[in-house]
Amino acid sequence: MNDIFPNEFLWGGALSACQAEGAYDKEEKTLTIPDVMRFNPTDNRKVTKQPNITWEVIKEAKGDKDTIMYPKRRGINFYETYKDDIALFAEIGFKVFRYSISWARVFPNGNDEKPNEKALEFYDNIIDECLKHQIEPLITISHFDMPIVLIEKYGGWYNRKLIELYKKYCEVLFERYKGKVRYWVTFNEINMSIKAGAKTLGIINEGQSNFEEMLFQGLHHQFVAASSVTEIAHRIDPKNKIGSMVAYFTTYPHTCKPEDTLKAQQDDQMKNDFYLHVMVKGNYPYYALTYFKDNNINLSMTDEDFKIIKSNNADFIGSSYYNSMISSADDVNIELTNGNVHSVYKNPHLPANDWGWQIDPVGLRVTLNHIYNKYEIPIFILENSSGFHDVLNSDGTVDDPYRIDFLKQHIQQMGLAIKDGVNILGYTMWGPIDIISSSKSEMSKRYGFIYVDQDDYGNGSKKRYKKNSFYWYKDIIKTNGRTV
Numbered sequence: 001m002n003d004i005f006p007n008e009f010l011w012g013g014a015l016s017a018c019q020a021e022g023a024y025d026k027e028e029k030t031l032t033i034p035d036v037m038r039f040n041p042t043d044n045r046k047v048t049k050q051p052n053i054t055w056e057v058i059k060e061a062k063g064d065k066d067t068i069m070y071p072k073r074r075g076i077n078f079y080e081t082y083k084d085d086i087a088l089f090a091e092i093g094f095k096v097f098r099y100s101i102s103w104a105r106v107f108p109n110g111n112d113e114k115p116n117e118k119a120l121e122f123y124d125n126i127i128d129e130c131l132k133h134q135i136e137p138l139i140t141i142s143h144f145d146m147p148i149v150l151i152e153k154y155g156g157w158y159n160r161k162l163i164e165l166y167k168k169y170c171e172v173l174f175e176r177y178k179g180k181v182r183y184w185v186t187f188n189e190i191n192m193s194i195k196a197g198a199k200t201l202g203i204i205n206e207g208q209s210n211f212e213e214m215l216f217q218g219l220h221h222q223f224v225a226a227s228s229v230t231e232i233a234h235r236i237d238p239k240n241k242i243g244s245m246v247a248y249f250t251t252y253p254h255t256c257k258p259e260d261t262l263k264a265q266q267d268d269q270m271k272n273d274f275y276l277h278v279m280v281k282g283n284y285p286y287y288a289l290t291y292f293k294d295n296n297i298n299l300s301m302t303d304e305d306f307k308i309i310k311s312n313n314a315d316f317i318g319s320s321y322y323n324s325m326i327s328s329a330d331d332v333n334i335e336l337t338n339g340n341v342h343s344v345y346k347n348p349h350l351p352a353n354d355w356g357w358q359i360d361p362v363g364l365r366v367t368l369n370h371i372y373n374k375y376e377i378p379i380f381i382l383e384n385s386s387g388f389h390d391v392l393n394s395d396g397t398v399d400d401p402y403r404i405d406f407l408k409q410h411i412q413q414m415g416l417a418i419k420d421g422v423n424i425l426g427y428t429m430w431g432p433i434d435i436i437s438s439s440k441s442e443m444s445k446r447y448g449f450i451y452v453d454q455d456d457y458g459n460g461s462k463k464r465y466k467k468n469s470f471y472w473y474k475d476i477i478k479t480n481g482r483t484v
């Protein structure tokens with residue numbers, strides 16, 4: 001693809017602290033939701049629901065020091081290996097590395113007066129290491145790692161107090177990394193909140209009759225928090241760029257029946273667009289207000305909240321892209337398959353990976369045009385990839401043509417979207433080094449260009465090996481996408 005990607009295009013990769021770092025209790029860090037999620041081997045092809053986070057789950061996990069059945073507690077030990085791993089990213093030629101900071105490391109008790117200096121030193125090192133290699137650090141402030149103390153002490157995001165605590169946490173980061181970090185993301189995939197409930201909002205389902213209302217209340221607090229810290233970030237350093245982020249699930253009508261199109265539009269509104277609309281346009285869209293009215297959802301929202309949301313819009317849209325969906329107005333008998341968080345109808349036109357996640361490169365172009373058409377602000381593709389089973393050969397090589405094929409097709413579609421006129425800032429593929437899977441807590445679902453010799457139970461040398469895709473992506477970056 002000749003001369004499609006702008007010279008300043010940010011190629012790179014993205015990881016989260018809770019899937020990579022390990023060291024779950026080092027230097028006073030307290031437990032987070034991922035630290036209490038057990039590895040639960042299941043048939044990957046079967047449509048599965050992730051187990052709920054309940055008080056019993058938390059209680060059991062707190063009394064257990066195990067890192068075998070709680071794999072995210074050990075991650076890939078990035079806490080110790082970050083220097084070598086970042087050097088490998090530099091060797092690929094990364095221009096940007098998206099990484100998250102763990103709130104429970106920085107404020108282990110949630111309401112500490114001062115941040116944990118040791119934790120900040122760790123993140124100083126990561127950021128400095130990136131800068132040493134001329135890699136732009138892009139920081140996610142909260143990536144699916146709700147601190148347990150904030151659930152126990154305050155009931156999670158349902159409590160307005162979380163806004164204040166989050167603001168304090170962000171202010172520490174913005175002050176500390178002023179001049180070093182330019183790009184920030186407030187909440188990873190904020191549109192997962194209602195579906196994931198306890199996992200991202202820290203609101204435990206105890207059978208409350210108004211549980212859905214509680215979730216939307218928690219989400220409202222996150223919106224206010226995100227807008228408030230956008231103001232703080234701009235005040236501390238006008239060069240800061242704050243991104244809202246969603247996992248965009250573009251949805252196709254099952255047939256050309258108008259009712260199916262209407263259903264697809266409605267699904268798109270409440271599953272995807274609502275979140276961007278609040279954070280980019282600065283108000284609640286009409287259809288969300290109607291949904292609240294129809295479902296007896298009464299939120300406590302002050303005039304001050306609306307003012308904050310209105311006046312502090314996101315600077316860019318961050319989006320991950322994994323799979324598309326199908327909407328039908330009828331109760332149709334179509335087979336379901338797994339998707340990211342949602343289980344979805346099988347699309348007969350799409351292949352799928354070993355976990356049933358469907359592969360839809362053209363959907364990425366559709367998604368990018370769809371978002372840009374409405375918002376017309378720059379988009380950063382913050383996650384895109386697919387999990388695959390890899391085999392480490394005895395000579396230390398990994399032949400992964402399926403990964404190259406997946407990424408190639410998606411990058412081509414991203415290039416075509418740029419040609420269509422969409423303004424795209426960069427592309428951080430998900431999981432450039434193998435990490436623990438978010439949904440399944442397993443290691444076998446691998447995303448990386450770099451193979452980590454560790455199995456589902458933590459056995460293995462933990463050594464890193466370059467897969468064939470490592471060299472392929474290196475070439476893509478070197479030629480600024482011309483060879484894709």
Ligand code: BG6
Nearest residue numbers: 016247340387436437438439440
């Ligand atoms: C995204 C998350 O939704 O999906 C990542 O932001 C996650 O944290 C990714 O890893 C892929 O999901 P999984 O379950 O395959 O790890």
